[in-house]
Amino acid sequence: MSDRSPPERSPLETLSFFPPHDGTLWAFLESRQGPDPDRPFLIFNDVATSWRQFQGAVEQTVRMLRGRGVERGDRVAAMAANCADYVVLFFALARIGAILVPVNPDFGAGEAGYILAHAGVSGVVCAPASLPVVRRAAADEGLAVWFLVFGAAVDDVPGFSEVPDNAPPRAAPAAGTADDICLIMYTSGTTGFPKGVTHSQGNFVMAGEAFVERMHLQTQDRLLCILPLFHINGLFYSLGGAVAAGATLILAPRFSASGFWPLVSRSRATEVNIIAAIGTILARRPREEFVPGHGLVKVYGAPVTAEIAEVFIRDFGVHHVIEGYGMTEIPGACNLPFDGERRIGSMGVAARHPDPAVRFSELRVADDEGRDLPPGQVGELLVRTPIVMKGYYRDPDQTRAAFRDGWFLTGDLVRRDADGYHYFVARRKDIIRRRGENISGAELDRVVGAHPDVAQAAAIGVASDLGEEDILVAVVLKDGSRLTARDLQKWCATSLSSVKCPRYVAFLDALPQTPTFRVAKFKLKQDPDLRARAVDLTLLDEEG
The missing domain is CATH 2.30.38.10 (Luciferase; Domain 3)
Structure with a gap:
């Protein structure tokens, strides 16, 4: 159980414990220093950063970004898994009045390049492993951008913490306002091209405050973030909620099924956010991995199946399992x-x-x-x-x-x-929800349909054993084609990130059409035997 000793406050009392602020991220952060600014704010890889230290890191990063010419309104992309400096970058850009553009680190050059070009970024901060991809993406799009890597320098690319010689001696006064855009987060749409969703600093602040209400967060809570910061859940709920409550954020690089309960126990986490696939995986994992005596008391998920709720409450002893929608x-x-x-x-x-x-x-x-x-x-x-x-x-x-x-x-x-x-x-929209990602069916139609042996293709979502959906692609081949499911699997793997690659391929003689000659995907979804007739590509992988 939790080791919290102070009495619980109501959500409004939690917010009222801290002084008012102007709705900007910088003022939001400053207001949460409280009577003990040396208490832990961010823990990553078992290294704790206090509220005071984090604020200092943000100020240094502001100097670094200013030295690289970043000004109010500029867009800077981040392409990396979760890390402490990712959070620092977000707050530093907001202080300048600049904008963070998160990019999924699993994206290939084509997917990343579209976002970098559409957002018109002036610079990219990435994980060392993503550097070849972002360089190729920028080159393919003809973009003149600067590069930094999280961590130490790589070849000719400086590390994130390196402050250039022309950086100002101290961070300039905060330039952002509550109405300034601080984030462009790309999400798939029915057109097949990702759309850049813009949010203001005030939106982030209020979303964090609302998460205090949703989960009755306390200052002594320890929020475990296993979801990526390039998603709204990890950024607005886990990070935003932790700041709003003046709590501690425990940031994991990524979700690990076998390491989840040891991490919960070691970090003394009290709250975590999940998606359906994660909840289902944990519910079905070997019980030897479970660590009794943990301090986790609250789980937020979207969606939460009856199986997830029952196992977390009955088997794992987590008493508050809250489902939401956004x-x-x-x-x-x-x-x-x-x-x-x-x-x-x-x-x-x-x-x-x-x-x-x-x-x-x-x-x-x-x-x-x-x-x-x-x-x-x-x-x-x-x-x-x-x-x-x-x-x-x-x-x-x-x-x-x-x-x-x-x-x-x-x-x-x-x-x-x-x-x-x-x-x-x-x-209603042509969106497939898989592993917490919104995946455009139209994008998959284009990629599969571009194969020289494919006459027509239509991607749909089908129910997944892990919750949410798996991807099924219905394919009509050109006359005389001998294309196999394995061939299509390889084709998709060269153009799409793994989460977008289909699990099932169904070869059909024709696709159902609407009166206006569009593919009637709803009819494909209503076919009760379609998945049974399809090739399960995961079985091909098992067979080698």
Whole structure:
């Protein structure tokens, strides 16, 4: 059990314990120093950094970035797994009024290059292993950018902590404002090209405060972050929540199934965020890996299956398992109440802010004409929240299309019961949800369809044993082709990151079409025998 001794505060009392601030990341950080600035804020690879030390690291990084010419409004990409300096970079850029552009380190040069070019980055900070990829991506796109690597210098590329000779002697006063964009996070869309979701510093701050309400965070909590910082969950909830509560963030480079419980025990974590695949994996792992006597008391997940909830509560002794729902565009829109009834299988009710005076998340279930539907009927979820994205970067048409009268159109079909609890039904958009990633079906259609032996291809999501979805690609071959599933597997592996590669390939004579001659993916999804007729590529891997 937890070793916490101070009495628990309400979420509002937790926020009110600290002085007010102006809504910027720098002021947010400064306000959380509290009476003990030498208490641990960030722990990475068992090395603790205090709040005072972290603030000093941010100031030094501001000097370093200024020496490299970074100014207000500039975009700087980060392509790496979780590390302490990733967090430092985020806060330093925000202090300047510059913008972080996270990039999945598993991306290839083509995927990364599109983001770097679209965002118009002036520099890239990456893991040493990602340096060849980002250099090729920049070269392919004709980008003139500077490079840094997290850690020590690599060849001619300086290390992140190296301050150039022309850096100012001290960090300049904070230039960012609460309304300044601090983040462009790319998420897949139905067009197949990732869209850059923009969020302000104020959005990040309020999302962190809302996570204090969602999980009743305390200053003495220790939040374990196993999800990547290039996702909204790890960045806005784990990091943002830890800062808002003045708590400790325990940052793991990545999720390890076998190492999860030893890490929880060693780090004395009290809270962790998961996705369905992680929860299912842990629920089905050998019980010898479990470490009794841990201090974990709270888990936030999206979604949470009945299996996950039962195993965490019954077998692992984690008493608070909270499900929620959000998107990159609308972080933390709804969740099961921490202090109310938790209906397993529900996304929950409209999310709240600790301060009841703050008008927060509002939810509607509407038909195609935007008319509200009564409880029990299925319709599209519409959300209005003060932390909605500021828009899609350099895409005003998509931004306008995402809203109706100030309400964000999620594209997700849900139903609401008489008590205001919401239940996910299906996705309207052509998005496949796999391992916490939103994957564009249209992008996969293009990649597979580009093979010279493929006449037509359509990617859909099918139910996964681990929760969420696996990818199935239905393929029509050109006449005379002898293309095999193994051939397609190799083709995809050269163009897509591993999470986007299909698990199943189904060879069909024709694909179903709509009256306007588009592929009717909903008919593919309704075929009960399609997966059984498909080739499971994981079995090919096992057979060698």
